[in-house]
Amino acid sequence: MPSKSSARLAALTVAAVCTAASTVVLTSPAHADSVRIHDIQGDTRISPYAGKQVTDVTGIVTGVRTYGSSRGFWIQDPSPDTDPATSEGVFVFTGSTPKGVAAGDAVTVSGTVSEFVPGGASSGNQSLTEITRPVFTVVSSGNEVPAATPITARSVPAAYTPTPNGSVNDLPLRPSTYALDHYESLEGMNVQVSDTRVVGATDPYTELWVTVKPWEHRNLRGGTVYGSYDSQNTGRLQIQSLGRAADFPDANVGDTLAGDTTGPLDYNQYGGYTLVADDLGTLESSGLRRETTRAQHTGELAVATYNVENLDPSDDTFAAHAAAIVDNLKSPDIVSLEEIQDNNGATDDGTVAADRTLAGLIDAIVAAGGPRYDWRAIDPADKQDGGQPGGNIRQAFLFNPARVSFTDRPGGDATTPVDVTEVRGRAALTNSPGRIDPASEAFEDSRKPLAGEFTFRGRTVIVIANHFSSKGGDQGLTSQYQPPSRNSETQRHLQARAVHDFTAKILEAQQNAKVVVLGDINDFEFSETTEILEGEGTLWSAVKSLPESERYSYVYQGNSQVLDQILITPSIRRFAYDSVHINAEFHDQISDHDPQILRFRP
Template sequence: MHRRAQPVPYAVAAALAAGLLAAPAAGAADAGAGGAGTRIRDIQGDTRISPLAGERVTDVPGTVTAVRAFGSARGFWLQDARPDADPATSEGLFVFTGSATPDVEPGDAVEVSGSVSEYYPGGRGAGLQSVTELTGASWTVVASGNPLPRAFVLRDATVPGRFAPAADGGSIEELRLRPGSYALDRYESLEGMRVAVRDARVVGPTSAYHELWVTAEPARNRTARGGVLYAGYRDPNGGRLKVASLIPFAERPFPVLDVGDHLGGTTAGPLDYDQFGGYELQATTLGGERRTSPDRESTRRQRAAELAVATYNVENLSARDSAAKFERLAHGLVDGLAAPDIVALQEVQDDNGPADDAVTGADATLRKLTEAIAAAGGPAYEWRQIDPVDDADGGRPGGNIRVAFLYNPGRVSFTDRPGGDATTPVRVTDDGGAPALSASPGRIAPGDAAWNDSRKPLAGEFTFRGRTVFVAAVHFNSKGGDQGLDSRFQPPARGSEEQRTAQAAAVNEFVRDVLAVDRRAGVVVAGDVNDFPFSPAVARLTAGHALVDLVGRLPRGERYGYVFNGNSQVLDHILASPALAVRADYDIVHLNAEYADQASDHDPSVVRLRP
């Protein structure tokens, strides 16, 4: 049985919190290996793993700072009101109660007994860090109404610029924490403790799960529109922090904010860690909404002599999607992208969407999209694509996602050549000194092992003002299975990179086959490469000077079109052969990724060329 004590007078509670009086149940000892006298700092230790893991501790004193009263991972956070002088040892701890709501309240002084364990979100094999916690716990409330320990403020001066200690890909769990040297060590040294951010700029928009990302380092790698640029493996931006809320939404709705907005005032609560974003501030005090984000962008219209080629990941679009989604995508293409001449689409699903049946055709999906574009004032686009083998191209099971072309027949013509299907590779032929495709549209090396369980690239032959332009629409394999930036393994392994690099090699070979016939041929590769400009995959894609990655033409602060865990980054690319790249005008149009309300999680991009 837990007993509820009478509230203590505020003056006494304040003295307890300040360490001027002994905590009622702390006992005479400040430390001990299990048993009575154990403090939270003894449980947390000065590494990522508790020195008492697997042991049972009794009568651990602390003040309840927050309660999680929902979900299957309920419990409360406990913090020692009498911290030690070692910055490496956290003074906070989570007490896990499963599906039972604990009968404690913030401000309760308690004594807790339980077993020390290390919880790995997603399972130990996921590669994430662990959360030290007490399980099988019982507790006694010895006083109520105590003030909460002061929150540690995360800001430039308290979050180190270096991200994590290196261990040559090994685990950093046993390394002593150096919170003054590494951002991940700083956060780990505060695990379970109250932390705060003030007037924090939003760098990841509010998600469907009522979470957003802020930065504690507002000047670091700032994008032109207020985000945080991810520009290299060595700098993952340690100031990023996810914010969730422990406040009932009926009492305080979670703010719906975009990148560049601010959580005004103070946001505070215990520091947690989860499998979908690493360290997370579980707010018990939530700042106010301060809207400072920029408007959605639009690009200029191409001139008569310019060929506009765009790429757009339409995020699992199927004929079953709402008319509102089709309308949003259509206005993005017409108003945002100024109706490009050619559009490389990714994540076009079959007509039945996620229904896992034998349907692979996507004509109904593409018809609804082109009809929506016309209704939005755009051109009467036509499309070309090849149906995949059922369930062979990855993505959502049953969805049969694929790449496809839209094109405006009033501006360009498509050269149709028969023979293209899901399994037949397209070849480059020499037609009297001019390159041509054996099939148009045709798939690039669909039988290559590089495309196992992944979308196959689509090549097409277009004519603009009498000039042939070859376009390849691509969607490389995802980063699924890679270790997270805040993994316990540093640097984290990027296992999915090997397949993307092999895919890049196959596309590069196709482009070089075209250029071998005519070195001044016009070739465009456009799509979701699922990798960064500084990645091995992109290096392989451009190898031999076959292609130029046009994102490098933009100012540094504008090189992004996707926001993941608060990092603004490049996944979608448009690359051009050297002859086309000379006078290319490239633009990423920011109308989705930075916003809570988005038609897709990707921003589209467009290049205007003079073939």
């Protein structure tokens, strides 16, 4: 089945054949006669035969991949050894569509053993053991495929991985002790999961995530919550398919892949261990529905944050976003929008204005039965705020002028920093709207925080909209390096410090100032980024008022997790918080983020 992620992986596989850039070669090529698959795999993550020629490796074909550039087939030895650490399966990389080979064929294969690193060595990913440049012979056909090894809640250990503060590549596999070692010991083998719950909805690349541990950090909607760096969800497994893309199920979180799902266990850069199914279970819907929050009371101010994922005038999602704001969020008084693109989206021609984008959304909200919002934003300098090239994404405020007024103070632009002053003994912004420290290295090639001053029923509320730098470049949870490096945190920590210090300056001017800091923080509620933002009582992340099982706004690789947050100053004592799940758990999402909403009486 043509999968974009598999195609990306495939392209890298081709590169591995042509160059050594993504391939681990431990020894000079030498000849090795008549080895078995478990000899090739060995009892660590790196084959003892890496870089060597092997001849007449025997096995039964368990699956054939005919799409993309990562083409080839898996073979498995029907006569395993007694060592549970040594896999009995391996991928034979042919590059082009393998001809004359099918599941059930008994084959002999000669070729070079390679350790291919999906994403390249700099990614930190584990490697996939392959036989490359193969010459193979079909000995017989119609043989029984080796029985699939069940992956179950009982077979997968509770501990995730050893943590040597370095690479795990050379450590002996302990499949009964560590989950990642268990999966590695099955690399390339025919495996099976049964009656598994979906914890990551079908994505545009025809992939989904399931768990073999139904109660592992489960939330009420069927997902698996990621609540700590030290509490990994070991039962998660990515599912792809060897069948047609059109036959892949459209699954939501909480659905069940009933019956058996069987196929070879692969490893790729976009999810780690992946069951590439030649036999998919049957999708059974859980009937998951999009959530709706309650409307704010007359005396409550409702403030929301919503990442609308690269919205520009050419998109066909305006009506859906408008319905989400009106129906699911009940028309908040103030909405902080992230990822508003300029008027021609990704076209890179110097355009930075986004008035058409915002007007389109406002008109759609009116058509959906909502209020006619007003808006405030500051256009960024061209190509200075990151995001999709040419898109010039930025934060913007929508506000309902029938309930909230905006205090305009001129002077704010792409490069002028906002500051804090006092007006009649109260904290005020020098520019409203204004950008916090736009020239700082903290916000280089990233979105600059947008501060605005609002009045609700005679009370001033300062709102700071954020979109911190992404986690791109961090090592994955299945990295060969444990614990994985999170290099992207460095910039977020600087950003968090800048926003914290600006908030602290407001509180110095007015101790009981009501400040709401919100947006796509791109980090967890338990992260150091959040700790820096909060400081010693300057702010508090209100998502932590929810039960732990309800704290999530995003689903990544089957982990339901917090990326979007609303933080408040101490004078906001009584409030209601809701993470409104309308996108992240659904295959037909209009954004990959769920909006968050806070209601309080200023």
